[in-house]
Amino acid sequence: MAEAGDLLAEQPAPQALPSTARPMKMTLSTGPDSSGGLGAVGFRTAKYQPHEWHCNNSALYQEAFAGCEQAECSRAEAKELAELTTAAAQRAQQHATAALVQRMQDIHLWKVKLQKEIEELSAETSLLAAQKRRLERALDTIEIPYAIATDNLMCRERRQHPDLVSDEVERELLKELELIRNIQELLKRTLMQAGNQMRINQDHKEICEMDWSDKVETYSIDEKCERYSNQSTNIQFHPVTVKFEESASTPETWAKFSHDNLYRAEQEKLASINLRALIDNILHDISEDLRRQCAAVNEAFAKRCEELDEAKRKLEHYLNKTLKEIGHQETTIAALKQAIKDKEAPMKVAQTRLYDRSFRPNVELCRDEAQFRLISEVEELTESIASLKKKLLESEQSLWNLEDTRMNLEKEIAVKTNSIFIDKQKCMAHRSRYPTVSKLAGYR
Template sequence: MAQSDVLLTKEPAQQAVPVCELPCKVYDVERNTGAYTSSGLATAGFRSAKYLMDEWFQNSYARYHQAFADRDQSERQRHESKQLATETEALARRTQEDSTRRLGEWLQDTHCWKSELQREIQDLEAETNLLLAEKLRLERALDATALPYSIATDNLQCRERRQHPDLVRDCVEIELLKEAELIRNIQELLKRTIKQAVNQTRLNRQHKETCEMDWSDKVEAYNIDETCSRYHNQSTDVQFYPHSVVLEESASTPETWAMFSRDNLCRAERERLASVNLRQLIDCILRDTSQDLRMQCDAVNLAFNQRCQELEDALHKLKHHLLKALREITDQEHNIAALKQAIKDKEAPLKVAQTRLYQRSHRPNVELCRDTAQFRLVCEVKELNKSLEALKEKLLEAEQSLRNLEDTRMTLEKDIAVKSNSLFIDRQNCMVHRTRYPSVLQLAGYQ
């Protein structure tokens, strides 16, 4: 068959597996000649539906090749699919194991932070309770200072009832004024410290609530992550959530997540340490104030004892002088009676001698000395006993001395009454009242 008779055309292969197409047969209509013509002149100008043997074999070979290529491609796809399924299964298993491991690590981190927050919450609660106990001590100590202040002011008011000349600003009054001022200062200090304790308690509770909210969130997140860590491929409560892979814009990062809890713990610990320092300060304040109050109370009591001792000594001396004055009055009355009897005989000389002695008896204090002049006058009295003028003068002196003694007696009795009143006020009113003074434990707020 000539080249011009039959033209076999094939398209080039576009895929990895070649595609076989049936050959097209073209006849030369004009000539219709050749060794392989199927008909003669009777069929000139018509196409034939039959193929040549070469074309049949070529077509069969093409079918064989196509079948082989399809099988090969199918086997290769099956192998690749099996390999891909194995690889994806291993990848999914590794990814799931890694996710589970990371969930476990995150659970450990969450548990650590949760434990730290729980410990800090417990420490803050315990510290707040201790601070409230110290605040209660402060309030008790403040209440306990009311009685000492009442005692001090009552003592000052009672001592205002002293009479002259005992109404003096003595050491007792000075110590009582110091005590009242000390109590007022301590009350102001305790009030300021109570306000600090209240403010610190509020801060402790505020940071405790912050830690509790953080702890609560971590507990909820821990439970969620723990539930997630228990999920597996055979779990029955899993389903598709296509939109869950989208990260929320408000989500935190591990750094900000850890920093949030760390900042909460740092602030809570800082406030807890401040509360510890405040409790130590409160304890020092209560210990110092109670000791100061008791020391001042002892100083006041000591001043009262000394003052009462002074009053007792003065009262004893006054009574002693009163007794002597009474005896002197009795003696003087006898002397006057004797002088009156002697006046009848020696009135004038006796008056002169008594007048001189009378005038010299007015010398104050230590000046009342038995000097030579005194001895001389005494001698003169003895010499002028026989003189009427001396006797009358001596009688006047004796009478004046008797009046002075009466005045002195009245003054001594009045002074004794004043001293007795002062001693009664200091000992029976003030010191008895001071026996109700609170103890150191009460002043320290323990009772």
């Protein structure tokens, strides 16, 4: 370019070419001497004029100079544009890589939160399952007190009159049965609630797992994208991907989706924790209530057995007295009969004397002192015998009454013995197999 400038400087300034000079149009002679010589003087020939030659060269020089200059500017601009676009592409790639890294960090953060929530929800569900098993064991264990209370009531129906009484023991047993039925209903409702909560926990765990799985896959994709470089061999053009999907989420909706999943899972986890605490309280309360009612029934049984023992002792005491009195009364009756029998001989003597003296002749049949004494003797003997017979009847009636009393006492003692056997040997012995507090609370 410098040589071209020097050459142009040595040439005279180019004159503007006439309109007929570019391109040159040649006017040919039509005469016989048109090929040269004097015949061509004054006519335009096919040859250029010197000044035209210089002008043409100048024009070519100028055109070449301008083209070179324009090309140089274009080269400079192209180089600058290439450098700018290269730098812009590098910056864009760096920004995109940084955005991918930041996005991976966000995804990893949510992934860690989701994984933690999944583990906690899984652990909480396992704990709730353990509580549910406690409820099931407690419900099975409560069948034992129910069977015991029912058996006690059925056994006590075999008591004999008059011991077949609606006493304190029966009232406490009925209260125990009612308490057990209420507890069974409560445990069944709580079991259903625990099962529903476990299903809800599992549903939210699956939702979090799906979200976590999507984020793991997305993290893997973004990690793969972050590793791409200009030197990668597995890159290619995908023009159709340069657009936003209509179903694509925004960063706000993306974050809200995971946040809502975590929030709902956390709420259900708290509900599960509260339900476990409620189950603990329920099992503790029902075990205490059942053992308290069991103690009340046992105490009522003990008092009733003491009453029965005391009544039996008193009945046996009066039976012994009655038996002794029967023996005495039999002795008395025998003595009365002997006394009556002993009066027969004096009566015979006195009546025989009166009979024999009734044969005294004539005036000898006198109402003398002997006669009066004999008649008085007979009357006294008759009155004594009548008194003895009356007393004998009274004694015999008393003996009969004592025999009835003895029979009633023996029967009542047998009734009391039967009642004591039922309450002590049957009911209280059966109640010794009453479950412990730990078993009633659902523990093994």
